[in-house]
Amino acid sequence: xxxxxxxxxxxxxxxxxxxxxxxxxxxxxxxxxxxxxxxxxxxxxxxxxxxxxxxxxxxxxxxxxxxxxxxxxxxxxxxxxxxxxxxxxxxxxxxxxxxxxxxxxxxxxxxxxxxxxxxxxxxxxxxxxxxxxxxxxxxxxxxxxxxxxxxxxxxxxxxxxxxxxxxxxxxxxxxxxxxxxxxxxxxxxxxxxxxxxxxxxxxxxxxxxxxxxxxxxxxxxxxxxxxxxxxxxxxxxxxxxxxxxxxxxxxx
Amino acid sequence: xxxxxxxxxxxxxxxxxxxxxxxxxxxxxxxxxxxxxxxxxxxxxxxxxxxxxxxxxxxxxxxxxxxxxxxxxxxxxxxxxxxxxxxxxxxxxxxxxxxxxxxxxxxxxxxxxxxxxxxxxxxxxxxxxxxxxxxxxxxxxxxxxxxxxxxxxxxxxxxxxxxxxxxxxxxxxxxxxxxxxxxxxxxxxxxxxxxxxxxxxxxxxxxxxxxxxxxxxxxxxxxxxxxxxxxxxxxxxxxxxxxxxxxxxxxxxxxxxxxxxxxxxxxxxxxxxxxxxxxxxxxxxxxxxxxxxxxxxxxxxxxxxxxxxxxxxxxxxxxxxxxxxxxx
Numbered sequence: 201x202x203x204x205x206x207x208x209x210x211x212x213x214x215x216x217x218x219x220x221x222x223x224x225x226x227x228x229x230x231x232x233x234x235x236x237x238x239x240x241x242x243x244x245x246x247x248x249x250x251x252x253x254x255x256x257x258x259x260x261x262x263x264x265x266x267x268x269x270x271x272x273x274x275x276x277x278x279x280x281x282x283x284x285x286x287x288x289x290x291x292x293x294x295x296x297x298x299x300x301x302x303x304x305x306x307x308x309x310x311x312x313x314x315x316x317x318x319x320x321x322x323x324x325x326x327x328x329x330x331x332x333x334x335x336x337x338x339x340x341x342x343x344x345x346x347x348x349x350x351x352x353x354x355x356x357x358x359x360x361x362x363x364x365x366x367x368x369x370x371x372x373x374x375x376x377x378x379x380x381x382x383x384x385x386x387x388x389x390x391x392x393x394x395x396x397x398x399x400x401x402x403x404x405x406x407x408x409x410x411x412x413x414x415x416x417x418x419x420x421x422x423x424x425x426x427x428x429x430x431x432x433x434x435x436x437x438x439x440x441x442x443x444x445x446x447x448x449x450x451x452x
Numbered sequence: 453x454x455x456x457x458x459x460x461x462x463x464x465x466x467x468x469x470x471x472x473x474x475x476x477x478x479x480x481x482x483x484x485x486x487x488x489x490x491x492x493x494x495x496x497x498x499x500x501x502x503x504x505x506x507x508x509x510x511x512x513x514x515x516x517x518x519x520x521x522x523x524x525x526x527x528x529x530x531x532x533x534x535x536x537x538x539x540x541x542x543x544x545x546x547x548x549x550x551x552x553x554x555x556x557x558x559x560x561x562x563x564x565x566x567x568x569x570x571x572x573x574x575x576x577x578x579x580x581x582x583x584x585x586x587x588x589x590x591x592x593x594x595x596x597x598x599x600x601x602x603x604x605x606x607x608x609x610x611x612x613x614x615x616x617x618x619x620x621x622x623x624x625x626x627x628x629x630x631x632x633x634x635x636x637x638x639x640x641x642x643x644x645x646x647x648x649x650x651x652x653x654x655x656x657x658x659x660x661x662x663x664x665x666x667x668x669x670x671x672x673x674x675x676x677x678x679x680x681x682x683x684x685x686x687x688x689x690x691x692x693x694x695x696x697x698x699x700x701x702x703x704x705x706x707x708x709x710x711x712x713x714x715x716x717x718x719x720x721x722x723x724x725x726x727x728x729x730x731x732x733x734x735x736x737x738x739x740x741x742x743x744x745x746x747x748x749x750x751x752x753x754x755x756x757x758x759x760x761x762x763x764x765x766x767x768x769x770x771x772x773x774x775x776x777x778x779x780x
Binding site: 290314 | 630633638639648651654657659
C-alpha cells in the first residue's frame, strides 16, 4: 500500500469534519474521492497534506507515519498537491513557478546560491531544462516566460498540476482539477491524468464531475458527513444504493 | 555573471565614468558637500537594498531596521574602542552580530503577518534605542555617544570624503552583485514564492520559517554593514541617529524607489537623500516629508519611481513592437 489512512478523525468544535475514516490506496492507480458538498473532502486532503493535524488515527505513506508533519515535510516525503482555489505564485514567471515546485529536489544551499558555484550553476541549468520539459508535458512551453497570473484559467489549473509534479512525487493530490473547465478541456484533462499515471505517479483526486471520475478512476471512495460511505470500482459505486441515496437525498 | 562583463554598452560606460569621476566633478563646480552626500548615498543604498531583500523579495515588513543600523555602527565602534581590533574587521564582525540578532528576532517574528510584524519590529527598534541611551556601565556613551576613527584599509586611511566615496562605491558594487546573485537562485525563488503565497510555498516543500529567517538575517547584515560605514564616515555616533525616524526613512527610500529589484532601492536611496538634503532648512518637518513621499508612492506610484518607469518603458516598447508587427 502506498497510502494507508487508519481511523482518521478531526473535529472543528462540535463538527466532526472527518469521522473515523480508513482508506488504503495502492501504488500506480487513479483514486477518486467523491461526495456531496460539505462531505469533508477538502478537509480530508488538508489532513493528508499536513495543513491540519488529525485528532486521532494515523496516516502511513510508503510505510512511514506522516501525520503531524508540516506541509513542506510532507511534500519532501513525496506527496505533492494542487489547490481547489488556484494558489499560483502570480507575479513569478510560469517557468519559475515550476522551478519553485522543484525546490525540495534541488540541493543548492545559501552560500552556493550567493556565489553561484559551478555545482550551483550546473544544477540550475539542469533544473531549467527539466522545467521546460514539464511545461512541454502540459503544453505550456510557449508561455514559460509569461507571468503566471496572465495565463487563462484552464492554463493556470494545468500549471498548478505541473508545479506539483515538478517535485517528482510518488503521489499527487488533485483538489477539483476540472473545476471551471469546459468539456474540451475536461477531455484533455482526462488524457493528462492517464499520462501522469504512466509517469509512475499515483493520483488521488477530489472532484465533483461524476462523469470524469467514473471514467478515469480505478477506485472510488465516497465521503458523506465526514464518514466513509463506500469504496469500490466505479461500477460498484454506481450500483451502491447508499451512495445513490446520499446523492439523491433519499430518506433512508 | 557573464552579462555583467559582456554587457558593456556605451551608456553603461558613461554611467561608470560619471560614478568614477563624481568627486572630481563636484569639486570642479565647487560643491564639495556633494561628495559627502554621495558617501551617505552609498551606505543608504546598501541599507535599503538589504531591507528590500526582506520586504521586496520575502514579503516581511520591518519598521525597526534602524536597530540593525545601530548594531552595526555601535558594534564596530565598540569593538575598535574596547578590543583595539582593526576597523574593517570590526565592521564585518558587527555586521555578523547584526545578522545573528536578526535571525534570533526573525524566528518568532516569522509567525507574524503584516501589521503585527511591523509592530513587533517597531518595538525591537525602540528596545535597541533605549539600550543605547541607557547602556550597562555606559559602554555606549549613552546620550553623549562615542567618537571613533576612519576606516584603515591595511595602512591606507579612508579619511577624506573622496576616499570614502570610492570605498563606498566598491561596497555598493559588492553588495548589489551579491543581492543579484542571491535573488537569482534557488534561495531567491523560495523568497519570492513566500512573498507571493506563503501557504502554497509551504505546500511546495519550502520550509517557510527557515527562509523567512534567512531573508531577515541577510537584510540585517546589509543594514548592519551600512551602519558601520556610517559610524566610520561621520566618526561619531549618538543614539539620535538610530531612532524610529531612521527606520521610517529606510522604508520610505525603499518604497519610493521601488521594491523587489536591484535598482529600485538604489534610486530610492539617492532620490530621498537628495530631497532630504535640499530641504535641510525644514528639518523639523522631515517626518512630514517622508509621510508625503510615502503617501505619494502608495497612491500614485505603487511600483515606486524605478518600478513605474520600467513599466512605462516596457509598455512603450511593447506598443512600438506591436505597431511594427502590424505594419509588416
